Amino acid sequence: MPEELGTVISTEETPTTCEFVFLVKNRRVRKGQFVQAQADDGLLLGMVTEITRANRYFERAESVAEYERASPISEHFPTADWEFTVAQVRIFGTFKGKILVRNTFPPAPGLRVVEADLPLLKEFLKFHDDGLEIGKLENHDLPAKLDMDGLFQKHLAILAMSGSGKSYLMCVLLEELLSRKPEQGRLAAVIIDNHGEYAGFKQSEFGQQTRVFEGKKMRISLRKVSPQMLAEWMPQMSGVQLRELAKILKEMQKAANEKHEAFGLSDLSLRIEASEMKDNIKGPLLAWISELRGLGLLGKADFPKADEAVSPGRLAVFDLSDIDSLRKKQIIVSYFGKKFFRMRKKGAIPPFVLIVEEAHNFAREKAMAEAAISKHIIETIAREGRKFGASLCLISQRPVQLSTTALSQCNTNIILRVTNPYDIKHIGESCEGIDSAMLNSITTLRVGEALIVGEAVGCPVFVKVRAKRSRATTKGASLSSLARQFEEQSAKKKNDVEAFL
Ligand SMILES: Nc1ncnc2c1ncn2[C@@H]1O[C@H](COP(=O)(O)OP(=O)(O)O)[C@@H](O)[C@H]1O
Ligand SMILES: [Mg+2]
Numbered sequence: 001m002p003e004e005l006g007t008v009i010s011t012e013e014t015p016t017t018c019e020f021v022f023l024v025k026n027r028r029v030r031k032g033q034f035v036q037a038q039a040d041d042g043l044l045l046g047m048v049t050e051i052t053r054a055n056r057y058f059e060r061a062e063s064v065a066e067y068e069r070a071s072p073i074s075e076h077f078p079t080a081d082w083e084f085t086v087a088q089v090r091i092f093g094t095f096k097g098k099i100l101v102r103n104t105f106p107p108a109p110g111l112r113v114v115e116a117d118l119p120l121l122k123e124f125l126k127f128h129d130d131g132l133e134i135g136k137l138e139n140h141d142l143p144a145k146l147d148m149d150g151l152f153q154k155h156l157a158i159l160a161m162s163g164s165g166k167s168y169l170m171c172v173l174l175e176e177l178l179s180r181k182p183e184q185g186r187l188a189a190v191i192i193d194n195h196g197e198y199a200g201f202k203q204s205e206f207g208q209q210t211r212v213f214e215g216k217k218m219r220i221s222l223r224k225v226s227p228q229m230l231a232e233w234m235p236q237m238s239g240v241q242l243r244e245l246a247k248i249l250k251e252m253q254k255a256a257n258e259k260h261e262a263f264g265l266s267d268l269s270l271r272i273e274a275s276e277m278k279d280n281i282k283g284p285l286l287a288w289i290s291e292l293r294g295l296g297l298l299g300k301a302d303f304p305k306a307d308e309a310v311s312p313g314r315l316a317v318f319d320l321s322d323i324d325s326l327r328k329k330q331i332i333v334s335y336f337g338k339k340f341f342r343m344r345k346k347g348a349i350p351p352f353v354l355i356v357e358e359a360h361n362f363a364r365e366k367a368m369a370e371a372a373i374s375k376h377i378i379e380t381i382a383r384e385g386r387k388f389g390a391s392l393c394l395i396s397q398r399p400v401q402l403s404t405t406a407l408s409q410c411n412t413n414i415i416l417r418v419t420n421p422y423d424i425k426h427i428g429e430s431c432e433g434i435d436s437a438m439l440n441s442i443t444t445l446r447v448g449e450a451l452i453v454g455e456a457v458g459c460p461v462f463v464k465v466r467a468k469r470s471r472a473t474t475k476g477a478s479l480s481s482l483a484r485q486f487e488e489q490s491a492k493k494k495n496d497v498e499a500f501l
Helices: 061-068 118-125 148-153 166-178 199-203 227-233 239-259 265-274 279-295 326-345 375-388 404-408 421-430 436-444 479-500
Strands: 004-009 019-024 034-039 042-055 083-096 099-101 112-115 127-137 143-146 156-159 188-193 210-214 315-319 352-356 390-396 412-415 449-454 461-465
Touching (some): 004 083, 042 118, 118 127, 127 148, 143 148, 156 166, 166 188, 166 199, 166 390, 166 461, 188 326, 227 239, 239 279, 279 326, 326 352, 326 375, 375 390, 375 404, 390 404, 404 421, 421 436, 436 449
Parallel strands (some): 156 390, 156 412, 188 315, 188 352, 352 390
Antiparallel strands (some): 004 019, 004 112, 019 083, 034 042, 042 083, 083 099, 127 143, 412 449, 449 461
């Protein structure tokens, strides 16, 4: 028998079809706890939304002040006997057999309220035995195992201020993805890692399944670059310049494809120099080519190749921490994003999830053309990806700056601690199913506590994110340990020099 928590009471406004209040008889009752009560129509399921304590003896400030002048009021009266606690419950519905239907008749005052049965709760919250275990449901002894399809198919956004545990949660999700067996269906994961936080997966037990690609070694094959891409990468290029460049590039690509040969930017500039173009076009074009060369990105072949990066049950880390230029990072995301999406549509690569850390830098709501290079592909995958098995996971501490087109397509949101009122307001507006009480709770979340809303769960739930099982996050060292490291290294260098002399 489940433990009794209390008894439904009759107040001026409740019970109604949506709400009831119960007298708390058990100190285990908590805000956010799921409860049930057996009504005539079926089993009611609800959640405690608020708890209030009251005591007659302490209602009037002047009497309390008067009595307490001499000694505590509890010495004069049996105050403890008059204390009571009531809990408000929001009703989700009534179970008719296994199906939860809208509740259409109020529960009777006097009903016994008990904690919700775990199997029932699991079903209601859409937790799944085969799911991704991200932690534990708050207030209940129930692992939060989210269904992979529910979480990723219609895209996921992880939003919170920095330091609240977004990357940590992503590591947990990756561990779960990488632990799946082929018969459970395995996604390929590609992560855009701006701070080199995920390279640690290489040293973990998932090392075999992980490949880390350093940003400075990544390459885009000039043979595969289209004029539209050039226009996107260099929006200031004039129409005439672009036309001339496209003409030459196409000729060279055609010849290269016929001869199965590659060519580089130096071949392209030689060709432009030798052409009969007018000098007032040739000059600027050569300047553009030299700017492109400065990025150090275009080469004779793509690196990584699509099948090296996107493979079932494996993780590819695009470690962009060694690149300073945002433009270069955006070009990488745009080029590879487009390529993977195109190949996925043809079925040439497996279903994948593209995870973008610092997503507001790659799909900014209000961006100038030169800073909006990767926004287009992110919005495209957000809109069309789910039909083709191309998912997106956007991680950001600046939801206000994130493309609303992309964010509104993320059907599941995981929200960790946020305190900035603008961000909270924005999250409230962009996330369906969040009420103002939940918004308020977001400010009080501690590191590692998360609110999950949307497709992946039956109703918004608070979850305590579990501890990581592997080692990852290598670059998040504390200030003091960095300082210690620096001094140790300097001392060592000095010793070495002295030994040498
Ligand atoms: N669920 C958790 N359990 C234990 N420690 C956590 C948890 N989530 C975050 N942390 C710790 O909090 C710090 C910040 O987390 P991080 O994921 O880097 O934040 P963010 O990516 O949001 O900036 C890290 O030191 C991390 O180890
Ligand atoms: Mg982070």
